[in-house]
Amino acid sequence: MKKNLPSLTRLRIHNRLIGLSVLMGAGILVFLLFFYHSFSGSLQREKNTQTQYLSEVGVKVLQHFQQLAASGEISDQDARRLAIGALRQATYGDNGYFWIVDSAGTMLMQPYTPEQVGRDFSAWTDSHGKHIVREFIATAKSGGGWVSYYWPKPHGQEPFAKVSYVLYFPPWDWVLGTGVYLDDTRANVHQTMFQASGILLALFAGFVVAMVLIGHYFLRQLEGIAIRDALTNLHTLRFLREVTPSILSKQQRDSHRLLAAIFIDIDHFKRVNDNYGHASGDQVLVRIAELMMSMTRAGDFCVRFGGEEFVFIGFFDDQAAILQVAERIRTEAAKLRFTHRKTEYQVTLSAGVAVYRPGQESFDELLQRADQKMYEAKQAGRNRVVI
Numbered sequence: 001m002k003k004n005l006p007s008l009t010r011l012r013i014h015n016r017l018i019g020l021s022v023l024m025g026a027g028i029l030v031f032l033l034f035f036y037h038s039f040s041g042s043l044q045r046e047k048n049t050q051t052q053y054l055s056e057v058g059v060k061v062l063q064h065f066q067q068l069a070a071s072g073e074i075s076d077q078d079a080r081r082l083a084i085g086a087l088r089q090a091t092y093g094d095n096g097y098f099w100i101v102d103s104a105g106t107m108l109m110q111p112y113t114p115e116q117v118g119r120d121f122s123a124w125t126d127s128h129g130k131h132i133v134r135e136f137i138a139t140a141k142s143g144g145g146w147v148s149y150y151w152p153k154p155h156g157q158e159p160f161a162k163v164s165y166v167l168y169f170p171p172w173d174w175v176l177g178t179g180v181y182l183d184d185t186r187a188n189v190h191q192t193m194f195q196a197s198g199i200l201l202a203l204f205a206g207f208v209v210a211m212v213l214i215g216h217y218f219l220r221q222l223e224g225i226a227i228r229d230a231l232t233n234l235h236t237l238r239f240l241r242e243v244t245p246s247i248l249s250k251q252q253r254d255s256h257r258l259l260a261a262i263f264i265d266i267d268h269f270k271r272v273n274d275n276y277g278h279a280s281g282d283q284v285l286v287r288i289a290e291l292m293m294s295m296t297r298a299g300d301f302c303v304r305f306g307g308e309e310f311v312f313i314g315f316f317d318d319q320a321a322i323l324q325v326a327e328r329i330r331t332e333a334a335k336l337r338f339t340h341r342k343t344e345y346q347v348t349l350s351a352g353v354a355v356y357r358p359g360q361e362s363f364d365e366l367l368q369r370a371d372q373k374m375y376e377a378k379q380a381g382r383n384r385v386v387i
């Protein structure tokens with residue numbers, strides 16, 4: 001009999017592991033959705049803060065040149081020209097740039113559409129009909145802030161949703177703005193999400209592999225506990241219950257062979273414990289178990305049924321073969337020599353044999369009959385096999 005957990009138990013454990021993995025996968029998906037939602041929100045806020053910060057830097061550049069003019073180092077006209085020149089060069093990010101209008105709505109600087117410079121945009125509306133330049137001026141003059149509108153990207157015609165941070169520079173009566181296109185932010189979110197999902201999926205895969213390996217390890221440990229008796233290393237009664245259906249179906253497949261149970265009980269075992277101690281009793285149990293195991297062939301197996309009761313389950317060609325095995329276990333057991341503090345002692349055992357009657361009885365009834373035969377062996381004087 002293979003040393004495996006019964007298939008039903010294995011199936012249950014596997015189903016639980018699969019269920020756990022599916023649950024974890026769903027958890028990761030929910031986490032990714034939540035992450036996507038909160039990350040796109042916070043990235044948008046972060047980009048908005050950046051545009052504010054850049055506008056403030058832009059105003060500092062204006063201040064710098066304005067102060068040079070105020071100190072007389074350069075003319076006011078040169079200061080304005082140099083400031084515009086510096087900010088025209090200062091592009092950032094994917095499609096970021098500075099622009100400047102005056103408070104009358106005239107475009108003073110736009111790096112990508114220089115033909116617009118000098119034109120009056122005060123009445124200009126974006127593709128959604130919004131008077132954006134008026135809003136720039138009003139927002140900037142009231143302390144600065146963000147304005148949403150539609151504007152083409154550098155080197156393009158099609159307008160895209162954009163958010164600009166606008167600030168007013170009173171000395172020159174200029175409005176300066178910086179901005180981000182919302183779809184650029186979204187593209188950033190998608191790229192980051194793609195990377196994050198890759199990392200998470202790799203971690204998840206690693207976790208599943210680790211879980212399978214750890215699960216496999218504990219399964220092996222459990223198999224050992226559930227299948228084998230700790231003292232004798234024989235199969236447990238629980239294991240016998242689990243494999244009963246497969247024993248019976250094997251019997252149906254090999255119906256020409258006899259399925260037999262040999263019920264074995266050590267005679268006067270209580271005396272061994274009483275006379276030589278429990279550890280000696282354990283030693284006897286271990287040696288008898290080893291003896292039984294040595295008699296097994298492929299398909300047979302031995303079970304520790306109770307304290308000093310064992311069952312040998314096997315398939316045999318005929319009744320003589322069953323009796324031969326039962327007798328060999330009995331006679332070989334009687335030859336075993338045990339010692340306790342230089343005192344030598346031996347044990348005998350009684351065995352009851354029953355052959356399965358297909359269609360007439362259950363497996364439990366087979367065991368009961370074997371037990372009954374063993375009882376008869378005890379009654380008849382012990383150290384014998386009864387069939």
Ligand SMILES: Nc1nc2c(ncn2[C@@H]2O[C@H](COP(=O)(O)OP(=O)(O)OP(=O)(O)O)[C@@H](O)[C@H]2O)c(=O)[nH]1
Nearest residue numbers: 265266267268269270271273278279281282307308
């Ligand atoms: N050492 C040891 N003793 C055990 C173990 N399990 C059960 N026993 C002992 O086995 C003994 C069984 O005694 P009984 O049921 O009276 O049977 P017996 O003395 O073998 O007498 P018969 O079966 O009538 O021949 C008890 O003393 C139990 O304590 C075990 O794991 N180790």
